[in-house]
Amino acid sequence: MKTDEFIKILEKYSVGQATEEEKTLVEAYFDEKKAESPILNVGVEGYKNRLYRKIESSIAQDAKAKPKSSYFKQWAIAASVALALGLFLFSRYEPNPQFNLVETTLGQKQEIQLPDGTVVMLNSGSSIRYPQQFNGDFREVALTGEAFFDVARDTLKPFIVETGEVRTRVLGTSFNINAFAESDSISVSVATGKVMVANHRLMKEILLPNEQLHYHKVTEAYRKATDKSVIDKAWTENTIHLNYKTLNEAVEVLERWFDISIEIQSAALDRKRIVGKYHDPHLETILESLSFLLNIEFTEKSPSNYIVVPKK
Structure with a gap:
């Protein structure tokens, strides 16, 4: 069966309009995927995300040939289908208490x-x-x-x-x-x-x-x-390596490490790359270092919430 035909069936399944034969097809597909991995209860999200990307990719291939409004309509449909299937998979394959x-x-x-x-x-x-x-x-x-x-x-x-x-x-x-x-x-x-x-x-x-x-x-x-x-593996030794990371990648590391939020207010800043290593890191020390290296400025808007802008 072609991918676009299967996607149509998935869409019907997600809104309760599939025939008994189509229901059997969809459920058999995910039963087969579950059988591939006895611990697929955690892999459900991965399969949902993978399906979502396939749907999005399929739509993107036709985007140039269709009006923009039609493209976004199909994208919205794909999103709802992926979400509905995620809920279906979670309910069907509820995590094993063992x-x-x-x-x-x-x-x-x-x-x-x-x-x-x-x-x-x-x-x-x-x-x-x-x-x-x-x-x-x-x-x-x-x-x-x-x-x-x-x-x-x-x-x-x-x-x-x-x-x-x-x-x-x-x-x-x-x-x-x-x-x-x-x-x-x-x-x-x-x-x-x-x-x-x-x-x-x-x-x-x-x-x-x-x-x-x-x-x-x-x-x-x-x-x-x-x-x-x-x-x-440096993080296991309480060391942050930011070697050759973009500013956006570095921000993601810092947000997870220190439980903070950092907003980059200039897209041009993400082109900057960083070389840095911080053992037993302290947030203020790292922010000061990045400010000096990249000629940027961090401002704390509220506790644990920062914005970063180019220095004037």
């Missing part, structure tokens, strides 16, 4: 020991869901946000981390995953051992120590780099 969910707030980090002895350091604004016991042939967890894993070795039970679009599989190793929902990208960096990273299509890459894979959720493009693992 799974534990650990969440960190902004400004908080937490170390967790999983049932197999694996140690996970969970970064600010992140969550991980894992079973109370690793039964079956795999040790599977699901992550939103960022975490550093030191995986207990078990050659008979591979350890798998689901992050919606990307699946990371290991036997026993240590690695960092950055997969925040609001970000367009996912990165996996290996400190020790060997890691296999794959998506739902054709990507399948092996990473060795000090290698990183950077994956773009929308385009599904990816690239490998070296000498990144030290930088990517």
